[in-house]
Amino acid sequence: MRQPVVMGNWKLNGSKSMVTDLINGLNAELEGVTGVDVAIAPPALYIDLAERLIKEGGNKLILGAQNTDINNSGAFTGDMSPEMLKDFGATHIIIGHSERREYHNESDEFIAKKFAFLKENGLKPVFCIGESEAQNEAGETEAVCARQIDAVINACGIDALNGAIIAYEPIWAIGTGKAATADDAQRIHASIRAHIAAKSAAVAEQVIIQYGGSVKPENAESYFAKPDIDGALVGGASLDAKSFAAIAKAAAAAKS
Template sequence: MRKPLVMGNWKLNGNNQMVKELIEGLKSELATVTDCDVAIAPPSMYLSQAELLIQGSKIALGAQNADVNIQGAFTGETSAAMLKDVGVHYVILGHSERRTYHKESNELIAKKFAVVKAAGMTPVLCIGETEAENEAGQTEAVCQQQLDAVLNALGSDAFNQAVIAYEPVWAIGTGKSATPAQAQAVHQFIRQHIAKHDAKVAEQVIIQYGGSVNADNAAELFTQPDIDGALVGGASLKADAFAVIVKAAEQAYKA
């Protein structure tokens, strides 16, 4: 039985006071949670602060990106080794905002995936289709292409101890969410596609849903058999709203 993971992607939000207050709120709200893994991904500027604040809690630290390079003359970048050094456990890769605004290709993301795994951290691979691709019936083809970039380069074993986040681009930050049935269908496709390469790997890989996950739709999403938690955007910036999502995932797991 896969234990769910709910991860908060804070994106480009935060300051010293907000980080302190939000983490204090999360520690209080989530003190009794045992059957759902929880992580937060603050901006890199606040990772060290967050690592100190989550001490003594079950909250894990995540990062929103990693550079493909290990070290050297790459101004403005942060290496996987640096993230590991400040206590990062999970690294989000291939988020649609990185793909869109920074023109990150499937091939580059696969290289980053390899670097993060080699550093001993857990990659969270974001995949998903745009609204136009969804309307054209290309959801599965797009997801397969994004998965295959990793599978072809690194093999199915790369998804051992890894996370996939299915995030339909049209649902991110829009208030629109895939229905539980729609999300489940894609999650099932993802798991079955990996199973073609290795059934055991497919069975254990965590597949999160992301895209306007909130306190109102979380519980029904988590009842689906192939949805193993969520990658949460806006709702992760409020301790009470994020806690409702975490507790819904825990309840579904117990049930």
């Protein structure tokens, strides 16, 4: 059975005091919780602090990051490499987020290069896919998701999805308060898994597919009750220890 993964994407939020309070709060809230992997992706400046706080709290949390470069060293001002992220104990690295695609013009092909380089370095890609509101209204959701996944499959091969995480995040639901219904999310998750299964049933069966987009304690249980939804990539609610822990606990309970 696939163990759910609930990951917090903190985006451009944080301070030393906020990171300390949030991680200490999560360490307390997650005491004794099993059956779910809980990860956080703080801003890069706070990864060192986060690593230390996670160790002090008994390693209940998995450390992640919000981005990576496609080089491990060299003249690439302002970037950070998989090798550097590994040096601080980060393992789960978000790529393909819609904000990176939009604000930094990251193409499907460039994201596939990031995916390949993370795998080469022994890190776990958290690979975001999803459609815009216009694409959703035009009935193009499944085609958009398939295209984004195929960029990775074509570049890396189907087996590269082994051990990876796919995060389906409808762009129109990110930070808007809107959210896909659990039934709609399940339909898309099932189509994503079926698309992968057409190339390898074994890969499709084990790949984690998270839902993301205004996930909150109030709606988390309805998502996790669905057979193809394996956790969540959480934005705003991950900045509150009690809310984020409640989502993680809902995932553990639903999949137990």
